[in-house]
Every structure is written in structure tokens, then in C-alpha cells.
Amino acid sequence: MITKILIANRGEIAVRVIRTARAMGIKTVAVYSDADREAMHVRMADEAVHIGAAPSAQSYLVIDRVVDAIRQTCADAVHPGYGFLSENRAFAERLSQEGVIFIGPPVGAIEAMGDKITSKKIAAKAGVSTVPGHMGLIADAEEAVRISARIGYPVMIKASAGGGGKGMRIAWNDQEAREGFQASKNEARSSFGDDRIFIEKFVDQPRHIEIQVLGDQHGNMIYLGERECSIQRRNQKVVEEAPSSFLDEATRKAMGEQAVQLAKAVGYFSAGTVEFIVDGTRNFYFLEMNTRLQVEHPVTELITGIDLVEQMIRVADGEKLAIAQSDVKLNGWAMESRLYAEDPYRGFLPSIGRLTRYRPPKEGPQHDGIVVRNDTGVYEGGEISMYYDPMIAKLCTWAPDRTRSIEAMAEALDCFEVEGIGHNLPFLSAVMAHPRFQSGNITTAFIAEEWPEGFHGVTPDNDQARQLASIATYVHLVQEARRAQISGTLANHTRKLGIDFVAVGGDHSWPQTVTCGTGTTDIRYGDGVNHTVTSDWQPGKTLASFTINGEASSVKISRASTGWRLRFRGIDMIYRAMTPRLFDLSQYMPIKQSADTSKKLLCPMPGVITQVLVREGDTVEVGQSLATVEAMKMENLLKAEKRAVVKAVKVEAGQSLAVDEVIMEFE
Known part of the structure; x- marks a missing residue:
């Protein structure tokens, strides 16, 4: 043993x-x-x-x-x-x-399946459906362009030894093929020590669905259902779920049997994953086999009740599987959201620093049979380094059905407190709230199609905006009541609070009349809307539960210079409650202007300059590559946004930079 x-x-x-x-x-x-x-x-x-x-x-x-x-x-x-x-x-x-x-699996299986070129040949021989492409090694960027043109754009340029989205690029034309080939080679060399590249046809409007397999050293092999991994950004998975809302039982069975067939063809044992691309009519094609535990394995564990790590250990120790295919039952629905140290408001660029606050939601069984699980390797006060993958945690929820699993995830994200670094919690909340995601009508292009100009936050609808306005007023009243008590103790008199306020959030304002009762606060609006608010919030509390007209929600709260920063369902806004007189005077306050950085190229993330591609005096065109920055094992190419002349280059290759350090200036 x-x-x-x-x-x-x-x-x-x-x-x-x-x-x-x-x-x-x-x-x-x-x-x-x-x-x-x-x-x-x-x-x-x-x-x-x-x-x-x-x-x-x-x-x-x-x-x-x-x-x-x-x-x-x-x-x-x-x-x-x-x-x-x-x-x-x-x-x-x-x-x-x-x-x-x-x-893990035997050496032969690692060798056969770990190389994407070899694995596709083996899959085809084993009768598994495969994507068209060029399986030979590619010498240089010009050969990559010729092959891409022959296959037909768009194409996927992939590292043969890759995984986790590293060393992958989609190219839609010759220029992107040329640049993508070099970037993929660089990332592959940095991440895997192996820069071999191959190219295959990119299937437009695809779903990424993978089958979990598990086998022992005695010839037993089973599949444990599928995982839907279509919510991706730059080929890196962001949200996964199990099962898939798209597969029917016949397709699930066919994919599972092909996955087992491939695993047996290479003498596989241990846990492994066979990844497929699935088109809109449920045709599926083999992508690759990951001969290891997958990042998203918790969702499979949640719907099957099987501990995959335990099974891997037992199989490695020579035990037979105690589970037959007939024993595998898919129960309920599980979601996984990957919490990354990246700033969604800055193009999802990596973020590093100290976790000044890290409070995951409560784990384990919750109300109505909901289960919350958080796999993490960090803690409050810990440091997020620039040297490794940006993933902080994998937040998972289980519920009897998909709708309730999504709602449970939305609530868990609301209760997840992370401070000190940029992170993608707001974006994950936005995905959960998106009607298209909720409908299950998703592909690997979902993020690119729904946020083509990048993520700029969530704008509250009218009901949400007014609810947050009521919360801001409630918080303001609690804070002022506390101050009144303190001033009354010190000066032997109690400061009286008014009943008329104006709540302000963004470009909107709401006149309010407030009545404070025992344990509740009634907030009346001029158009007849009335909010009855109760809460456990006290000054200094950063996460509080609010009930408005019987509907409960969890909201993150922090003091802002001009009011209160409220965060809920991906919304991140400053709200303020003030007297009508103060509101009138506030209209005369000047708006602070941002500094002009239009003639500077600033480093968008903490990282290392790997290449400087222009010199002082060069004239650069729109879209021209200027420099590359490597951070968290990903290479990021910085391009010119307009035609300009390079006035000064402030950095050199190998130099480490912080966010917003100047890389170069333009005339």
C-alpha cells in the first residue's frame, strides 16, 4: 500500500x-x-x-x-x-x-496521447472521429502560412505538448498565422520545454465537450459522463459544467464509448480526459487526450459522487476498479467558475500582489440541498506571483438542476470576497446572469461574441439600480445613527437625522422619504415604489445580507471617498445618500480629468519584456507590433493603436516592469 x-x-x-x-x-x-x-x-x-x-x-x-x-x-x-x-x-x-x-497512466500512453500529432493519428486508427488538419511538424512561420492557407482559414495553431490554453492561437488570415505561429512556439517553449507546433481546421461555432475516463491496470475502463467547457477566453476555460445541456443520451453514449475505445487502444489506466469538439448538429471530433487529472474534475465528482484523486491512488497501487459502467449515475448539475488573478477591466491582463482580503463563501451543504465547494491554494495575506498560472480558486456549486445550480453560483460569487489584486469575479457573475448562458445556447465563441469590445462591467437594470440605491440609503442611515449616538455621548445631546434624502448612483438620482421602524427601514420613492429593507449590516462589515420586500441578496460594501462602493451580481458602483440641499450643491462640483497618456505605451500588467520590436525614430502603423510582455506563462503582444513616430524607448528585453510603467513614448 x-x-x-x-x-x-x-x-x-x-x-x-x-x-x-x-x-x-x-x-x-x-x-x-x-x-x-x-x-x-x-x-x-x-x-x-x-x-x-x-x-x-x-x-x-x-x-x-x-x-x-x-x-x-x-x-x-x-x-x-x-x-x-x-x-x-x-x-x-x-x-x-x-x-x-x-x-497516473503508463509511459506509453503519456507518450502516445501527450503528443497531439501522434494522438490524432492513433485516434483515427482506433475509429475515433478527428478534425482535419496538418499533423506533421512545421519548420517556420512561412510554412505555417502555406499550410494554413491550404487547410482554409480559420485555423487553430497549437503546441504539440500543450495544454491549459498555452501555446494556442486562432488565425483568420496570413498575418495572424505568421504571428500566431511564433507566439505559440514561444509560449510552448516557456511552458513545456517543447516548441513543436501543428495546425488544424478551426470549427466555427463549436462546443468544447470532454469525457472523463477512468481505468485500472486490469483492463477495466469506464467513462463518467461529460463536462461542457465551452465558456473560454483565449482558449482557456473559464466556466465548466456537468453534464452538458446540449447532449442527448445517444450522443453521450457514443462519445463515451469512443473515449473508452481510444483509452483501451493505448493501454490506458488511471484518470484521463478525452476532449471533443461538437458542432451544432451534435457531430463530434476528437481534439486531444489529457493523460492527467483535469482542472475541472470537481464537477464530475459532484454529479457522480466519485473521488477521482482517490481512484487514481488506488489504481496506481494496483487495485481493481470497484465501479462498473452500470454503476455510473449522473445526479443533478454542477458548475465550476475559475477565479483568476486577472483584471477584466484591463482586457483580462494578469494581476499580481498580496491578497489583503480572501474570504470564500461557506462550503458544504446549504439550503434547499445546494452544495458549495471551493478548491483553492491561497489564503488571506498570501502573495499572487507573476511566475505561475493566474488561477486562484475553482468555485463549484451543485444543485438538482441547471437553473438552480446557476443561481447558487451567482449567490456564491456574491459572497466571495477578494481584495488586493485584480480578479475576474465581476465577469463570472456577468456570465451567470447572461440570458444566453442561462438558456444553454453557448459555444466556444460565447465570450468573444457577447463582449466583443471587452468587459466594462455590468450596468444594473432599473430594479437593481433602485435596490442598490435603497441599500446605500440604509447603510448611510446606520452609519449616521452611530455617529449621532457617539456625538450624543460626548456632547450630552443627540443629533437628529432627517427623513428626506437623495440617493445617487452613476448618472441617476432618486429622491426618497425614509421611515425607520423596529428592525426595518421603509424607503418611499416619488413614483410610489416602496422598499422595506432589513439587514445585518453594521459599520465595518464588508459583506452583508439585505432583504428588500422579502427578496434576499448578499452585497459587498466598502467605504468610498464619495459614498459607498456596492458590489452585487457583477455590478460595481459608487452610491451615495445625501440631503436634498447637499445634492443641489453637488451639481456644482467640477469633474476631475484623467491624465493624458495617449502618447505613451504603458505596460498593461506586471511582467517581463521579452522583445522590443521598434526603435527610436521608427514610424509605426495601426496594428503594428511594438513589444511583447510575458506574465504568468502567457506572452502578450502589444500593438500600436494609431500611426505615430517613436520618440523614446524606455525599456529593453529582459526588464521587469510594474503596471503602467512607460515602455515607449511617441511624438
Whole structure:
């Protein structure tokens, strides 16, 4: 029996493995880089070993250092998580040579399926439907352009050893093919140490649906239903759900059987995922097989009741599956929202820094049978580093049906407090509230189609705006009542509060008349609308429950210089309650003008300048590439927004920059 597992990974997946191992009575070993000395997985494990500098190429990707940690701690098994060395054939072979159990598939399956070019050939031979494309290696950008033109645009340029959206680009013309090829090679080399690239036809209006498979070393192989992973941005999954609202039982069965067929063809065992692209008439095509645990595995666990990490450990230890295909039942509906350290208001650019506040919603069973789960690897006060993937947590909800699972997710997102860095919580809330998402009419183009100009926040509808106005007035009254009590204690008299107010939010204002009762506040509007408000909010509380006319909601509250910052369902606005006289005077206040940065290229994220593509005196055209910035393993190409002459270049390749540092100036 396995007695000690070394987790060759970091962050939330390392924490996830530790929790299951602990429940099974198995000791764990964490490995960590300089940047992760105080990380949660290091604190949770029974032992921890330092393996190098912050860059993954000097720590988590160095096989010799991981093996040294195994020897130091006498671990008899290794769980690789996902990413890093999880699909590295050489790593699995080295563990075998060391007599250490690899909690994953056999080396042959990793080699066959880990290479996307080889895997497509094997899939086709095994009778699995595949997407048309060029499976040979591509020498340079010009060859990539020729191949792309022959296949027909649009095409998908992909790293052969890739995963997690790294090393992937969609090209719609020759220029994008040329640039995408080089960017994909650079990202692939940085993330996987392997820059081989292939090209395939991009299926327009597709759904990304994947099948979870599970097999043992005795020839047993089953599938555990599907996951819908179509909500993606830059080929990186954002929201996943299980099951898919699009599949019928016949398609589910056909996809599952093909996935099992492919797994058996390569002698697979352990947990794995076969990914398909599905068109509007439910034709499906093989994309790739991930020979590891998937990031989104919790939604499968929630609808099947099967702990996939536990099954991986048992299979690696030689046990037979205790589950047959007939035992697999899909129960209810699960959603997963990936919380990323990225700023949706700045084009989703990476964000780093300290988590000054990190309060996930309550986990476990909730009211009406709802279940909330949060897989995370961070804590309040911890640091989000520029060296690794930007994912902070995976928030999951389960409910008996899809509608209630979405609503449970919306509520859980409202209750998730994150401060200190940019994050995508508002955007996740916007997805949950979107009518098209709620209808299930989604494709991998959903985000690009619904937010073509980027995400600029959620605008409240009339009812939401007025509800938030009532909340702002309620909060203002509680704050003022507290001040009145304090002033009364100090000056031996009590300051009286008025009953007439004007609530202001954005460009709107609402005159109000307020009546304070026992435990409730009645707010009357001039058009006859009346809000009866109750709440548990007290000054200093950053998350509060409000009930307005019997409807409950959770709202994040913080003091702003001109009022109260209220956040709810992706809405993030400043509201203020004031006396009618103060409101009249406020109309004369000047509006502060923003600084003019139109003649500067500012660094949009913390990162490292990898290339400077122009020189002082150059004339640049609209859309011309100016520089590249690498952050969180992603390469970002900065382009000119207008025709201009470069006046000064302030940086050089290899230089680390903070947000808004000047890269170059224009005349």
C-alpha cells in the first residue's frame, strides 16, 4: 500500500491531492520554489522540500530536483497534478527507474496521447472521429502560412505538448498565422520545454465537450459522463459544467464509448480526459487526450459522487476498479467558475500582489440541498506571483438542476470576497446572469461574441439600480445613527437625522422619504415604489445580507471617498445618500480629468519584456507590433493603436516592469 505521496506540483491542485491523501491515511510531501515558501500546500503537507528558484524552469520542471526530494523524504509515490511534469514521459520513466509509483497512466500512453500529432493519428486508427488538419511538424512561420492557407482559414495553431490554453492561437488570415505561429512556439517553449507546433481546421461555432475516463491496470475502463467547457477566453476555460445541456443520451453514449475505445487502444489506466469538439448538429471530433487529472474534475465528482484523486491512488497501487459502467449515475448539475488573478477591466491582463482580503463563501451543504465547494491554494495575506498560472480558486456549486445550480453560483460569487489584486469575479457573475448562458445556447465563441469590445462591467437594470440605491440609503442611515449616538455621548445631546434624502448612483438620482421602524427601514420613492429593507449590516462589515420586500441578496460594501462602493451580481458602483440641499450643491462640483497618456505605451500588467520590436525614430502603423510582455506563462503582444513616430524607448528585453510603467513614448 502507498504510504507517502510526493506532490510534484503547487497551488490548489497540490492542496486538493493532500486532502484526499490525508483522508486515506497517506502522508504527503510538498515541493516548493522560492516564491512558494509560505504557500498553502507547503503548510498543509506533512513534509516540504525546497527545489529551486521561482521560475518553474528552475524548480517545478527540473526532474532531478524533484527526484532528489523523493529520495530525501523516502516517498514511495508521486502525484503530478496537472501542468508541469504531469504529462512528461521522461519524468514517468525516471520514477519507474527509481522504483517510485507514478500516480497516473503508463509511459506509453503519456507518450502516445501527450503528443497531439501522434494522438490524432492513433485516434483515427482506433475509429475515433478527428478534425482535419496538418499533423506533421512545421519548420517556420512561412510554412505555417502555406499550410494554413491550404487547410482554409480559420485555423487553430497549437503546441504539440500543450495544454491549459498555452501555446494556442486562432488565425483568420496570413498575418495572424505568421504571428500566431511564433507566439505559440514561444509560449510552448516557456511552458513545456517543447516548441513543436501543428495546425488544424478551426470549427466555427463549436462546443468544447470532454469525457472523463477512468481505468485500472486490469483492463477495466469506464467513462463518467461529460463536462461542457465551452465558456473560454483565449482558449482557456473559464466556466465548466456537468453534464452538458446540449447532449442527448445517444450522443453521450457514443462519445463515451469512443473515449473508452481510444483509452483501451493505448493501454490506458488511471484518470484521463478525452476532449471533443461538437458542432451544432451534435457531430463530434476528437481534439486531444489529457493523460492527467483535469482542472475541472470537481464537477464530475459532484454529479457522480466519485473521488477521482482517490481512484487514481488506488489504481496506481494496483487495485481493481470497484465501479462498473452500470454503476455510473449522473445526479443533478454542477458548475465550476475559475477565479483568476486577472483584471477584466484591463482586457483580462494578469494581476499580481498580496491578497489583503480572501474570504470564500461557506462550503458544504446549504439550503434547499445546494452544495458549495471551493478548491483553492491561497489564503488571506498570501502573495499572487507573476511566475505561475493566474488561477486562484475553482468555485463549484451543485444543485438538482441547471437553473438552480446557476443561481447558487451567482449567490456564491456574491459572497466571495477578494481584495488586493485584480480578479475576474465581476465577469463570472456577468456570465451567470447572461440570458444566453442561462438558456444553454453557448459555444466556444460565447465570450468573444457577447463582449466583443471587452468587459466594462455590468450596468444594473432599473430594479437593481433602485435596490442598490435603497441599500446605500440604509447603510448611510446606520452609519449616521452611530455617529449621532457617539456625538450624543460626548456632547450630552443627540443629533437628529432627517427623513428626506437623495440617493445617487452613476448618472441617476432618486429622491426618497425614509421611515425607520423596529428592525426595518421603509424607503418611499416619488413614483410610489416602496422598499422595506432589513439587514445585518453594521459599520465595518464588508459583506452583508439585505432583504428588500422579502427578496434576499448578499452585497459587498466598502467605504468610498464619495459614498459607498456596492458590489452585487457583477455590478460595481459608487452610491451615495445625501440631503436634498447637499445634492443641489453637488451639481456644482467640477469633474476631475484623467491624465493624458495617449502618447505613451504603458505596460498593461506586471511582467517581463521579452522583445522590443521598434526603435527610436521608427514610424509605426495601426496594428503594428511594438513589444511583447510575458506574465504568468502567457506572452502578450502589444500593438500600436494609431500611426505615430517613436520618440523614446524606455525599456529593453529582459526588464521587469510594474503596471503602467512607460515602455515607449511617441511624438
